[in-house]
Each structure stands twice: as structure tokens, then as C-alpha cells.
Amino acid sequence: MQIGDLSRNAGVNVETIRYYERAGVLPVPARQGNGRRIYGEADVRRLGFIRHARDLGFDLQSIRTLLALQEQPEASCTDASRIAQAQLDEVERRLSKLQSLRAELSRMVDECQKGVVAECRVIEALNTSPF
Amino acid sequence: MQIGDLSRNAGVNVETIRYYERAGVLPVPARQGNGRRIYGEADVRRLGFIRHARDLGFDLQSIRTLLALQEQPEASCTDASRIAQAQLDEVERRLSKLQSLRAELSRMVDECQKGVVAECRVIEALNTSPF
DNA sequence: CTTGCTCCTGTAGTGACTACAGGTTGTAGC
DNA sequence: GCTACAACCTGTAGTCACTACAGGAGCAAG
Numbered sequence: 620m621q622i623g624d625l626s627r628n629a630g631v632n633v634e635t636i637r638y639y640e641r642a643g644v645l646p647v648p649a650r651q652g653n654g655r656r657i658y659g660e661a662d663v664r665r666l667g668f669i670r671h672a673r674d675l676g677f678d679l680q681s682i683r684t685l686l687a688l689q690e691q692p693e694a695s696c697t698d699a700s701r702i703a704q705a706q707l708d709e710v711e712r713r714l715s716k717l718q719s720l721r722a723e724l725s726r727m728v729d730e731c732q733k734g735v736v737a738e739c740r741v742i743e744a745l746n747t748s749p750f
Numbered sequence: 751m752q753i754g755d756l757s758r759n760a761g762v763n764v765e766t767i768r769y770y771e772r773a774g775v776l777p778v779p780a781r782q783g784n785g786r787r788i789y790g791e792a793d794v795r796r797l798g799f800i801r802h803a804r805d806l807g808f809d810l811q812s813i814r815t816l817l818a819l820q821e822q823p824e825a826s827c828t829d830a831s832r833i834a835q836a837q838l839d840e841v842e843r844r845l846s847k848l849q850s851l852r853a854e855l856s857r858m859v860d861e862c863q864k865g866v867v868a869e870c871r872v873i874e875a876l877n878t879s880p881f
Numbered sequence: 882c883t884t885g886c887t888c889c890t891g892t893a894g895t896g897a898c899t900a901c902a903g904g905t906t907g908t909a910g911c
Numbered sequence: 912g913c914t915a916c917a918a919c920c921t922g923t924a925g926t927c928a929c930t931a932c933a934g935g936a937g938c939a940a941g
Contacts, residue, residue, distance in 0.1 A: 623918060633919090634899055642897080653906055655919055675847050679897075688858075700859055707855040710848055717845050720806055724838040731831035754887060764888090765930060773928080784937060786888055810928070 620658040629666035636666070642679050644669055644686065676713060681706070751789040760797040767797065773810050775800055775817065807837055 626633045639645040640656075645665065648656040665686070672682045688702050757764045770776040776796060779787040796817075803813045812833050819830050 621919075632899075635897085637921095638898060653919085655906085671847065673897085675844060675851060703855050703858045707852065707859060710852045710855060714845065714848050714852065717841055717848065721838065721841045721845065723806065724834050724841060727834045728831055728838060731827045731834070752888075763930075766928085768890095769929060784888085786937085804928085 620662075622656050622658065625658040625662055625666065628663045629670070631666050631670055639666070639669060639679075644679050644682050677709075681709070751793075753787050753789065756789040756793055756797065759794045760801065762797050762801055770797070770800060775810055775813050807840065808833070812837075 620628070622633050622636055625631075626636060629636075636645065640647060645662065648658055648662070651657055668686075669682055672685065673679075677685070684702060685706060688706075751759070753764050753767055756762075757767060760767075762770075767776065771778060776793065779789055779793070782788055799817075800813055803816065804810075808816070815833060816830055819827075
């Protein structure tokens, strides 16, 4: 599989794939005789994982940590547990923040839909919010 | 009020305030004779609005739109509501993904605590999510 | 009058891409 | 075999939303 196939299969820009290689979240691939990168199914899955994790707001450093965790299933349980727990704490933190944001945005949209134009408080909602 | 006071009052970095001016989300302020920027209470509120909107995930373009709507009170609220609804949809999407990742990380931590070498399925947790 | 703080402008660095320039390789049609 | 063109290569520069720093000016206290 060449980079263009990987791009289509994973739904990730070719330039982004090469960037991920430089950033160290995708392994340096083997090359064909002509110098072109060769990929396999594992790379499609790995790329899918990276994209989802990025969508969730994880930065590339966190993603490197998550990938390292999954690549060393024989690593000591305490180490793996510590890394996983740290990621879990981060996920919980993001979850509670997002839940607050959801409440705030819902309130904004609700009030806007209920009100007439003159009573729209979308902008005021941001200034008088409990955050 | 000088830029340092505004910075402290609004809890926003001095450099960020000057950046917001360049970016067109803060108005170009009056200057003292010595060339220093002068701000008022309205700027504290506007900056608070900008920071809050940024925290909610709005980009500066959306914020410019919201501020423009605020400055034309006869304009309809539907534009502001549409922007907020788009943000809300995105927050809901992220919440669902994070909840599935949390479940997977919890499972890994639990298995580690039981002394079982976790079969790492972090990648699958994100790839097999319904999104 | 020197020290030290805040301010000024302008430029460069960050992270995570994204785009483009300029060159090479592979393939399909003639 | 020749030509066209897509896909690949490297390397650099641009984007967004900041953040940091260099180099200089104003001002107030000791």
C-alpha cells in the first residue's frame, strides 16, 4: 500500500501522514526500490486511532503515550496502570469540562429559540455564565 | 486603565491582548501622550466575553461574528444561535467519544489491578466507536 | 542618576497541520 | 519509444491562536 492508498483508506491527508511520521506517531515505513513509502493494514488502524484521539483533543505527545502503552503488553503492570490512570484522569477532566460547556451551550440555544429578537441573550449568556 | 491593569482585571496575558487587537476582536484603543494604550470597563467585559467564548471552543472568526451581531441589536438572533448550535453538536460528539475511551481506560486499569496483563484495546476502543 | 518596572514595536517560536515549489517515478495512450 | 499526467519525493513556508523575546522608551522611587 502506498501513501495515497493509506490516505484514502484512513481518510487522512497525505501531507498529514508524512507529518505524523516526522512527529513520531507513525513508524518510519519501509521503502520500495523507488523510494516510495510502503504501508500495511496496521498503519490504517494506527492512523484511525490517531485521528480519533486528535478529535478528542489529545495532543500528539499524549497519543505517543497511549500508543506506547498498547505496544508493550508485557510491560510491568504497575507502569502500564500508572500511564493508563494518568490518561484516565485526563479523560475525566475533559469530560467534566465538556459537560459544563454542553450545559452552557444548550442554555444559550434554548433561550435564543424561546425569545423574540429583542430578548436574545446569547451574547449576555457568555458574560454572565457561572464559569 | 493601562494594558497591565486590563490584563489583571480580565485575567488575560498582555501579549494576548495586543494579539486580539491585531486580530480585530478588540477595538484599537486610544493612546496616552506617551503612546500607551488606554482601556475602560467596556474592554474588561469584551475581553471576558472573548475568553469565555474561546473556552467554549469558538474560534476568533466566530467571535468576530458574535460581536458584530451584538453591535447590531436589530439583527436576528438566529445567526448567533446557529453558531452556538454548531458548537453544541461538536461538544456532544466529543462527549460520546470520550465516554467510550474512558470505559476502555477504566477496563485497562481494572485488569492491571487484578494482576492480569491487560490486553490493550485502546486503539479498538476508538476505532470501533459508533462515530 | 541609577535601578527597576511597565510599556512599546517587531519578529520568531509553538503545535498541528496544510500548501506549494521543484524534482522523480510509474503508467496509459498513441 | 514518446508524451502526458498522476502520484510520489523532499524541503520550505503559511495558518491559527497564541507566547516569548529582543531592543528600546517612559516613569517613579531611592
